[in-house]
Amino acid sequence: MRAGATAARVTAIVAVASLALGLLTGAGGGFEWRLPAWVPLPVVPADNPMSAEKVNLGRHLFYDTRLSADGSMSCATCHRQALAFTDGRAVAPGVDGTDGVRSAMPLANVAYLPVLTWANPNLRTLEVQALVPMFGEHPREMGIAGREQELFARLRADARYPSMFRAAFPDQHGEISLATITRALAAFERTLLSFDSPYDRYRYGGQPEAISAAAKRGEALFFGEKLECYHCHSGFNFTDNQQHARLAHPEIGYHNNGLYNVDGRGGFPPDNPGLREVTGRAEDEGKFRTPSLRNVALTAPYMHDGSVPTLRAVLAHYAAGGRTVTTGPHRGAGARNPNKSPLVAGFELSEDEIGDLIAFLESLTDDRFVTDPRFSDPFAKGSPTPTR
């Protein structure tokens, strides 16, 4: 009896230890990624290999409102497929109606991100990140902290879930737990792959006419030294944050783009200090992770707090080398923020050039991604609906 208990404990310690090592592999086992040949494979944590069964379970959980305290919210409430898995809002309210402080990020190609969310370098895997909206209390999003047993009971009571968990986690005997729920969610999110925009077909797919002449002129501006956009929005996901199977070392980029300067010394609004909130370094005030620009025409409003409404306004922000807020508690000249990236130096754009740049950014919209049935709500009309 005693010996058995000890053995179980040793097993638990070994499991924790092996996870703590954070072993990562590039292989998805035998999983079929369905990626174009030019795209490298994502990196998958060794303790959560991909499988079609796990992805299917994760898709159901992603769209299941039972993951929130009052059954009113699922992951998809703030990550809507039609909007490239954003929600069209600056910030979203949680289950108790209180607004969050940062804008829902798009999920296309999150499998390639070495760090997640706007400004938390400690959130490195989708498995762990999933805990934040579920259990966070400041802000309270889905609000199920302290109610995980209730959640497991709700899922067990749905006749479809036990078999889905068994298929997805045969080694764990289909256990319904935080470990399996977060791993299934992460596996589904890793399949949210968007590589079929007109720009992809033009740039990588051998279809030179897939984008307009205006978009091509916009591309030249985007990758030119006058605008410097591509320094941060670089690589095949248009962000300087990436890891993949062909990359030796993950790349991580946080930047201050001159959005605020509330005290003339580089201050950002106190509820959103950026990277400094985690690192404590003064020079990290106002730094946020560069978001991918894939599907960017669908992900308005922009910036970490959703304070820039349109692509045209984003271009105006960068043209001015930072934003000047003239009234209210956040007033200040962002262009003179001492922590601002030196690449946000400002530039002049003609009305035609603005149109060209927007045409280029719109060519990054992947219509197949935002309508792909594999990423859609399995509980929607036409699918069998679980008891709620």
Added chain:
Amino acid sequence: MLRVHASAALAAAALAACTTAPSTTTTAPVTLRFAGAVNGAEFRCGQSYDGVGVTRSRITPSDFRLFVSDVELVARDGSTVPLALDQDGVWQYRGVALIDFEDGTGPCSMGTKAVRTTVTGTAPQGDYVGVRFTLGVPFALNHGDPTVAPTPLNVTAMFWNWQGGYKFLKFDTGSTGQPATTAPPDPRGGGSASGFSVHLGSTLCASPSPKDPPSACQNPNQVKVAFDRFDAAKQVIVADIGRVLAESNVDVNAPNTSPGCMSFPKDPDCPPVMRNLGLPYDGAPAGKQVLFSVR
């Protein structure tokens, strides 16, 4: 004074195993009792308490839990021995114990029915006159994957994933000036959308390399507690919310900060709380902890 003596059964087992075992290796059970309180009154879910903070406000708590670790007993000569915690598979894991004063009733509906007000373990036989412990989870256990952590490190109410680690101390209250929930309220009750909360945990735990977990936290926010005169057989360690909040205004929350003090730097609600927890904060020196006392 706590006299720790081997029970007859343990002594017999030790004798059977090795008749020449020196008596100093014989261990015996020890139980440390804790009690939750608000300004001296017993903590109970559903109870309101008057006279809290600088505004002498009425508060209604909705949660009260904390992690205790690195428990040591102090011998008469000032030396210490570690208390080896019982590995009960529920409340204690390695050197960490969860104390849970809430019972899931009334405003504590986010909580659990089970309560836990003791730390149990074994220590070498001897006479002990004091106790020392840490409010917090040791760094080595604080930054793993909580979804596979053993209980009690898998209690989601104590998760602090957005900071990395666990809450070491969690209490939530509604107050006269700030009811615990805002409209529209969570239909299942509970919650603390406003109100005054104290969530203590390590902050500024960035790692030097993105491939590595944090190697240290700039603000560990672990509270070392020592009672060099404590008799575990007769006395209780009291954890009193009211004393922590004594210099706070629980009726207001600094705009654009977390409700109450959630350990984030630059929260104007934090200095009086952190001082009373015996911790330095944003350049202010540590005060004397007043959360725990002995009764």
